[in-house]
Amino acid sequence: MTLLMWNPDWETGFPLIDTQHQELFRRVDALMSAIHMDDARQTVPGLLNFLADYVVEHFQAEEAEMVASQYPGLDQHRQIHADMTAKVGAMLKQFETDPTCITDEVLEFITEWLVLHINGVDRQMAHYLIRWAATHPPAQA
Numbered sequence: 001m002t003l004l005m006w007n008p009d010w011e012t013g014f015p016l017i018d019t020q021h022q023e024l025f026r027r028v029d030a031l032m033s034a035i036h037m038d039d040a041r042q043t044v045p046g047l048l049n050f051l052a053d054y055v056v057e058h059f060q061a062e063e064a065e066m067v068a069s070q071y072p073g074l075d076q077h078r079q080i081h082a083d084m085t086a087k088v089g090a091m092l093k094q095f096e097t098d099p100t101c102i103t104d105e106v107l108e109f110i111t112e113w114l115v116l117h118i119n120g121v122d123r124q125m126a127h128y129l130i131r132w133a134a135t136h137p138p139a140q141a
């Protein structure tokens with residue numbers, strides 16, 4: 001059952017980032033569904049790690065794009081990512097001692113954060129990356 005629907009309005013126009021954002025939503029959605037299932041004890045730990053790993057992978061991918069294009073907002077954006085990575089890390093740690101800590105509210109917080117982040121700083125970054133790519137074509141082989 002899908003609880004969380006991706007909204008095409010959230011696309012930034014930068015394909016790599018949009019694809020990864022949709023994957024993030026799929027992983028949050030899988031977790032949202034899993035916490036209410038009878039077999040949650042078996043499935044939630046794996047899905048939680050699956051999501052946490054992808055958050056890190058995605059932030060690194062965005063940061064690599066920002067570095068490559070000399071994005072002026074890199075430091076600020078990187079700090080926002082670091083703060084969220086720390087929150088997710090704290091959540092994983094708490095989960096070790098309290099498997100009930102992953103609640104609807106926690107996942108709604110993550111979803112709201114993602115939507116705001118995507119439509120705010122990510123959109124600004126993507127516009128810059130698109131302009132950069134248009135004015136800096138890759139060297140011909």
Ligand SMILES: [Fe+2]
Pocket residue numbers: 062077081117121122
């Ligand atoms: Fe970002």
